[in-house]
Amino acid sequence: MPLHVVIVGAGPAGMAAAIEARRRGSKVTLLDEMARSGGQIFRQSAIDSELRVGLPSELKRKADLLSGFNAISDQIDYRANHTAYALFEGPELHVSDDNCSEVLKPDVVIIATGVCERAVPFPGWTLPGVVNVGGAQTLLKSQGVKIGERVVIAGSGALPIAVAAQLSKAGVHVVAVAMLYPMRSLLVHPYALWAGRRVVLEGFSYLNVLRQHDILMLSRYVPLRADGSDHVESVQIAQHDGTGRPVPGTEKRVGCDILALNYGFTVNSELAAMAGVDMTYRPEQGGWIPITDQFCRTSCSGVLVAGDSGGLRGAWVAQAEGRIAGAVASRYYDERAVSNLSQEMSQSFKERSRHQSFQKAMQQFLQLPTGVWGWADEETVVCRCECVTQKQIQTAIDNGHTSLNAIKRNTRAGMGWCGGRMCMQNVAAQVSVGKPSEDLQPMTPRPVARPISLQAIRNQTIP
Numbered sequence: 001m002p003l004h005v006v007i008v009g010a011g012p013a014g015m016a017a018a019i020e021a022r023r024r025g026s027k028v029t030l031l032d033e034m035a036r037s038g039g040q041i042f043r044q045s046a047i048d049s050e051l052r053v054g055l056p057s058e059l060k061r062k063a064d065l066l067s068g069f070n071a072i073s074d075q076i077d078y079r080a081n082h083t084a085y086a087l088f089e090g091p092e093l094h095v096s097d098d099n100c101s102e103v104l105k106p107d108v109v110i111i112a113t114g115v116c117e118r119a120v121p122f123p124g125w126t127l128p129g130v131v132n133v134g135g136a137q138t139l140l141k142s143q144g145v146k147i148g149e150r151v152v153i154a155g156s157g158a159l160p161i162a163v164a165a166q167l168s169k170a171g172v173h174v175v176a177v178a179m180l181y182p183m184r185s186l187l188v189h190p191y192a193l194w195a196g197r198r199v200v201l202e203g204f205s206y207l208n209v210l211r212q213h214d215i216l217m218l219s220r221y222v223p224l225r226a227d228g229s230d231h232v233e234s235v236q237i238a239q240h241d242g243t244g245r246p247v248p249g250t251e252k253r254v255g256c257d258i259l260a261l262n263y264g265f266t267v268n269s270e271l272a273a274m275a276g277v278d279m280t281y282r283p284e285q286g287g288w289i290p291i292t293d294q295f296c297r298t299s300c301s302g303v304l305v306a307g308d309s310g311g312l313r314g315a316w317v318a319q320a321e322g323r324i325a326g327a328v329a330s331r332y333y334d335e336r337a338v339s340n341l342s343q344e345m346s347q348s349f350k351e352r353s354r355h356q357s358f359q360k361a362m363q364q365f366l367q368l369p370t371g372v373w374g375w376a377d378e379e380t381v382v383c384r385c386e387c388v389t390q391k392q393i394q395t396a397i398d399n400g401h402t403s404l405n406a407i408k409r410n411t412r413a414g415m416g417w418c419g420g421r422m423c424m425q426n427v428a429a430q431v432s433v434g435k436p437s438e439d440l441q442p443m444t445p446r447p448v449a450r451p452i453s454l455q456a457i458r459n460q461t462i463p
Ligand SMILES: Cc1cc2nc3c(=O)[nH]c(=O)nc-3n(C[C@H](O)[C@H](O)[C@H](O)COP(=O)(O)OP(=O)(O)OC[C@H]3O[C@@H](n4cnc5c(N)ncnc54)[C@H](O)[C@@H]3O)c2cc1C
Pocket: 008, 009, 010, 011, 012, 013, 014, 031, 032, 033, 034, 038, 039, 040, 041, 042, 082, 083, 084, 085, 112, 113, 114, 115, 116, 117, 133, 134, 135, 137, 159, 162, 265, 268, 306, 307, 308, 309, 313, 314, 315, 318, 449, 450
């Protein structure tokens, strides 16, 4: 009997998993809360005249994967605009569209839900006009909308540079890019650079675009505050001392109508945590990540994790790992067949490990130095859904509430719509200043993992 494999997330990992699982004869259901497949990097435009702001190499990879996916999409149960909002042992997956919800009881679930962005709180970061860089990119890629006239970008890692280049290509005036670390620090990892040479070349192409547009690149700069009456009008930035603390006397004020930030990512791991999967804390990879073996299997029977939702490692790893997860899911209950896959799919295993070694080097940029936790003042909101300030969280910590669940109960931080995806890592950082953070347990995830309508819960189908 072919196994029923349900995949959550139609990004590179989920699409590759669907293609492979279908090729091996499985019955496949693929669902994504977005209207179109593609995930973050291969996001498809909702308008006919797509703005082609990506690099030619990236657009070719996108076209290849989407054409492979389109070739099988009528052989699988592909559900766009469907959200997975709970996962329990079994596996038992609860999904919903705007009007109805359904409980699925497949043989195997593959979680391929990717990551979301992380911003570090500082005064003014909640002003309208302060956005995540991925938000600016999403508007551009999916709607062809230029987010503003004069954009300042601040952050670390590769995404701020890619988005600065994409916005410039689209005609947006990028005033300055303020990076936490200089990109040349990567040069101390020559082997990793060689392993990830295709990504490195794409990075150089983006830097070249920034040079052509004469964009001010500032290394070791951090935002101090964003100002404006009802919308951001300027940002004050300063050099930092290597630990994230601003150096007095180096402040600059830069006028802008958009400030776009990215200080790393948070793994969308709430479904895995809800199912009881063993997790580990790796802030540089996106917070609490599910522990998996080489075959993407977790500690929970019938639950696999692939791509960035197993820790940020980029689109190349996501696609290779999606193929592995799709094959493993199709043979999940046949241990010998699964073991043979490491031989049979040696190309995908090699590709994953080559890109993983590059991604490990990249993760140094996402390791935030302790000084960044001093950017917020007492009145700065840390949990945006519930409007909880830094002072309220500090008071709870000073009163002895040092577990994340205790802080959640006492302050409501992490209790809102996002379920802690936006604030939990920042609250964890505040709790663990000066202490090891590895032992911190995440806030207990509760259904519903994503907001859904009451009507959808009322109209529920249970098999
Ligand atoms: C905002 C953003 C922008 C990025 N831009 C770039 C870039 O320009 N270049 C680059 O190289 N890398 C970029 N990355 C990183 C890159 O997107 C990833 O490495 C790659 O896409 C990972 O693929 P994936 O399939 O694991 O996850 P993703 O591509 O993130 O796909 C995950 C999918 O899961 C869906 N999903 C999540 N939760 C649920 C749920 N509960 N129910 C239903 N569906 C769900 C999402 O809608 C999404 O389509 C970006 C990451 C982010 C967060």
